Amino acid sequence: MTPASSLSRTSSFPSLRNPVSAARTMWSSPGFWIFDESRVLIETPAAELAITQPRQIAIYLRTFAELAAMAVYGSQTRELINRAIADFR
Numbered sequence: 001m002t003p004a005s006s007l008s009r010t011s012s013f014p015s016l017r018n019p020v021s022a023a024r025t026m027w028s029s030p031g032f033w034i035f036d037e038s039r040v041l042i043e044t045p046a047a048e049l050a051i052t053q054p055r056q057i058a059i060y061l062r063t064f065a066e067l068a069a070m071a072v073y074g075s076q077t078r079e080l081i082n083r084a085i086a087d088f089r
Contacts, residue, residue: 030042030043030045032060032064034057034064037061040057
């Protein structure tokens with residue numbers, strides 16, 4: 001099973017959200033994880049940063065909301081992946 005077909009298959013699981021962005025109008029920072037809106041961990045090439053200040057956490061909550069709004073989910077994810085697979089054949 002290829003990574004693309006695995007991602008396509010898991011996109012049908014109702015309890016798993018696989019956001020896939022087809023088009024971006026903004027770029028995210030390095031990878032970040034939000035924990036209960038009380039901490040954000042940011043992974044950079046040089047270090048892992050822990051953000052705990054509410055004003056700074058709010059920036060990452062807005063960033064995540066904007067990226068999530070650009071993403072596609074469920075059947076749209078599978079359509080996007082299948083189109084990409086077809087383009088590379």
